[in-house]
Amino acid sequence: PLLIQVINPNTSLAMTETIGMAARAVAATGTEIIAVSPSQGVPSIEGHFDEAIAAVGVLEQVKRGKAQGVDGHIIACFGDPGLLAAREVASKPVIGIAEAAMHMATLVATRFSIVTTLPRTVIIARHLLQRYGFEHHCAALHAIDLPVLALEQDSGIAQQKVREYCIQSLHQDGVGAIVLGCGGMADLAQALTRELAIPVIDGVSAAVKLIESLSALGLTTSKHGDLDYPVAKPLSGMFSTLR
Numbered sequence: 732p733l734l735i736q737v738i739n740p741n742t743s744l745a746m747t748e749t750i751g752m753a754a755r756a757v758a759a760t761g762t763e764i765i766a767v768s769p770s771q772g773v774p775s776i777e778g779h780f781d782e783a784i785a786a787v788g789v790l791e792q793v794k795r796g797k798a799q800g801v802d803g804h805i806i807a808c809f810g811d812p813g814l815l816a817a818r819e820v821a822s823k824p825v826i827g828i829a830e831a832a833m834h835m836a837t838l839v840a841t842r843f844s845i846v847t848t849l850p851r852t853v854i855i856a857r858h859l860l861q862r863y864g865f866e867h868h869c870a871a872l873h874a875i876d877l878p879v880l881a882l883e884q885d886s887g888i889a890q891q892k893v894r895e896y897c898i899q900s901l902h903q904d905g906v907g908a909i910v911l912g913c914g915g916m917a918d919l920a921q922a923l924t925r926e927l928a929i930p931v932i933d934g935v936s937a938a939v940k941l942i943e944s945l946s947a948l949g950l951t952t953s954k955h956g957d958l959d960y961p962v963a964k965p966l967s968g969m970f971s972t973l974r
């Protein structure tokens with residue numbers, strides 16, 4: 732049996748619930764999901780400033796998960812905030828939902844598009860594509876132009892916009908798959924895949940299966956080189972809890 736920690740790096744507990752449910756929906760029998768949020772930070776992550784703040788919370792939660800003996804950590808925000816820092820701290824695998832979704836998309840299609848929230852997040856997603864080496868696999872990126880927390884409102888307006896952009900993308904972008912670019916969209920992928928008859932990929936569920944695969948293969952974060960544990964030194968003030 733596996734214990735997987737799913738970290739929603741923002742402090743919106745409703746989104747943590749959505750993310751936890753999406754993870755549990757695909758978890759193998761015997762895999763337990765612990766969905767958490769940082770004790771302090773930002774209610775939603777919509778840019779570099781938010782990501783820098785959220786990264787500290789991610790590190791705090793990774794340390795907690797490590798103490799709980801989890802078998803892997805998932806960073807459930809499409810910016811993958813703190814991913815490499817978290818890998819330095821962790822002994823077990825750490826997977827970001829953007830990298831997970833992008834990897835899965837390349838396994839089922841030659842080109843994919845991304846549907847995310849704000850126009851500025853589209854730019855950040857482009858940085859991720861470059862960083863992960865998927866620039867040439869992503870044919871188009873779309874923003875529904877609504878804030879992240881619109882996905883937690885009951886109106887369903889954000890969900891409707893995601894569906895509209897997915898339909899537009901499958902007709903116009905010449906892609907074989909669509910990646911949902913927000914942890915808060917995790918509950919939409921399966922229904923959209925069925926309705927639109929194109930793989931619509933959520934990074935939360937993709938990351939759960941990647942952690943299970945890495946665990947089954949006996950693979951974990953390398954401590955040879957730059958992902959070795961952080962150099963030991965005294966940490967002051969608010970960072971002292973990260974020791």
Ligand SMILES: O=C(O)C[C@H]1NC(=O)NC1=O
Nearest residue numbers: 775776808809848913914
């Ligand atoms: O950047 C985005 O639009 C998505 C990203 N922000 C957030 O609070 N959770 C996320 O997945």
